[in-house]
Amino acid sequence: MKNLRLLIVMWLSSFFSYGQIISVNDASHPESSYGPEQLIKDVLISSDCTTATNFSSKVKGAPTDLANKSYGYFKTPVGSPFPFTKGIILTTGRARPIGNTTISNTISSDNGLTGDTDLENALNISQTNDATFFKFNFTPQVNEISFRFLMGSEEYGNNYECLYADGFAFLLREVGTQNYTNLAVLPDGTPVNVTNINNSNQCRKSPQYFAGYDPTTTNFGGHTKILTAKSAVTPGKTYEIKLVVADQSDSIWDSAIFLEAGSFDLGGDLGPD
Numbered sequence: 625m626k627n628l629r630l631l632i633v634m635w636l637s638s639f640f641s642y643g644q645i646i647s648v649n650d651a652s653h654p655e656s657s658y659g660p661e662q663l664i665k666d667v668l669i670s671s672d673c674t675t676a677t678n679f680s681s682k683v684k685g686a687p688t689d690l691a692n693k694s695y696g697y698f699k700t701p702v703g704s705p706f707p708f709t710k711g712i713i714l715t716t717g718r719a720r721p722i723g724n725t726t727i728s729n730t731i732s733s734d735n736g737l738t739g740d741t742d743l744e745n746a747l748n749i750s751q752t753n754d755a756t757f758f759k760f761n762f763t764p765q766v767n768e769i770s771f772r773f774l775m776g777s778e779e780y781g782n783n784y785e786c787l788y789a790d791g792f793a794f795l796l797r798e799v800g801t802q803n804y805t806n807l808a809v810l811p812d813g814t815p816v817n818v819t820n821i822n823n824s825n826q827c828r829k830s831p832q833y834f835a836g837y838d839p840t841t842t843n844f845g846g847h848t849k850i851l852t853a854k855s856a857v858t859p860g861k862t863y864e865i866k867l868v869v870a871d872q873s874d875s876i877w878d879s880a881i882f883l884e885a886g887s888f889d890l891g892g893d894l895g896p897d
Contacts, residue, residue, distance in 0.1 A: 644704045644840045648697075648713060648723035649690040655697040655710075659687040660758045663712050667697065668771070669762075670886040678761040678864075684718075684735040692718050694735050694756040698882065706841035707774065707850050711885040716754040716790065716871045717878035722776070722842050733878060743868045746793040746806040747815045754878075757868035761799060763860065764890045770854035771888040773808070774835070777879035779818045780846030781837050786827035790879035791817025792869035794853045799862045807853035808881075817872075818879065821848050844880070 649656040655667055660681040669676060685693025696719040699710045713719050717733030739752030779790050793815070795804035808816045810830060823831040837846040857863060869881050 644701065644706070645726055645843070646704065646706050646723040646841055647699045647701065649693070649720045650699070650724065651690060653697060653699055656690055657688050658697060660695065661760075662687075663695070663697065664758060664760055667710070667885050668712055668883055668888045670889045676760040676762045680759045682737060682740075682755060682757050684737055684756065691720055693720075694737070694754075695719055695758075698723060700841070704841055706839075708772070708882060708884045711887075712883040713880050714756045714758065714792075714867060714869050714883075715878055715880035716756065716869055719880070722844060722878075722880060726840075727843050740868050740870050742795055742804060742866060743791070743793050743870050746795060746804065747791050747817055749791070749817075749872050752870040752872050755868055755870035757866055759864065759866040761862055761864050762890055763862045764857045765859050766857070766890065767859055768854060768856050769888070769890060770852055772850055772852050772884040773887075774848045774850055774882050775816060775818075775821070775879065776839075776842055776844040776847035776882065777818050778845050778877040779879060780822060780844065783824050783826050784845075784877060785818045785822040785824055788818060788872050788877070790870070790872050790877070791815060791820075792867075792879070792881045795866040795868065796855055797864055798858075799864050804866070805855065807855050808851075810851075816848070816851060822846075844878075847882075850884075 661679045664676050683695050695714045698713050700706045717735055735754050737754050740755035744750055744752055777790050779785050779788050794807040797804045814820050821830045821833045823834050833849050835847050835849045
């Protein structure tokens with residue numbers, strides 16, 4: 625009888641763990657087949673009166689290639705502790721293995737994409753690979769923009785975070801100017817990447833922003849807590865923003881950024897009908 629109870633507890637535990645993991649590029653969600661432009665317009669941006677224009681991107685896979693594309697849509701099951709209920713994901717490998725079912729395999733995929741010079745300049749790193757980015761213009765109707773995000777990575781654990789600076793940047797500039805400002809930074813201005821946020825015994829850095837290792841909600845080795853990207857802007861002026869993530873030094877052990885749906889508020893809300 626004792627053994628039977630133990631088996632039941634183990635089965636329930638595995639079922640509970642499975643029920644917590646996020647859904648990524650699930651065919652039952654129409655947003656999973658959206659391309660970069662539609663994801664930005666219909667999922668990320670919350671304003672009804674200001675939209676995005678002049679889109680460009682570097683991604684792996686067509687919008688309908690749910691198994692292999694390097695970006696997409698995620699949704700959190702009811703009862704999951706993952707901090708966002710839905711949103712956009714950009715990754716250095718394939719997005720789908722990050723969620724859906726719990727796996728023991730390493731989340732690692734060389735997607736064949738090149739690195740990104742703008743990201744290297746923003747983070748003061750070199751030799752990036754597998755970069756995925758969305759870039760677009762927008763015209764805010766408020767004097768400050770912001771959106772919420774977190775970073776997950778397979779570099780977390782086994783002290784890989786001490787060696788590899790997988791990271792990302794949200795690069796903002798006014799259209800017609802040359803210099804970007806990176807919005808993906810901690811309050812003290814430190815860029816957000818794996819080596820700058822972790823709880824390793826060998827290279828601990830800013831652990832107050834780290835959510836922990838081996839989460840039950842994704843297949844990554846760890847992820848950060850919720851962070852907020854924000855910047856002062858001039859209403860009515862047009863800005864360019866580039867959302868980019870890349871591996872550093874190698875093309876394995878993937879990392880990703882999660883952007884909360886509806887958190888990019890550009891202003892212009894006219895209130896209820």
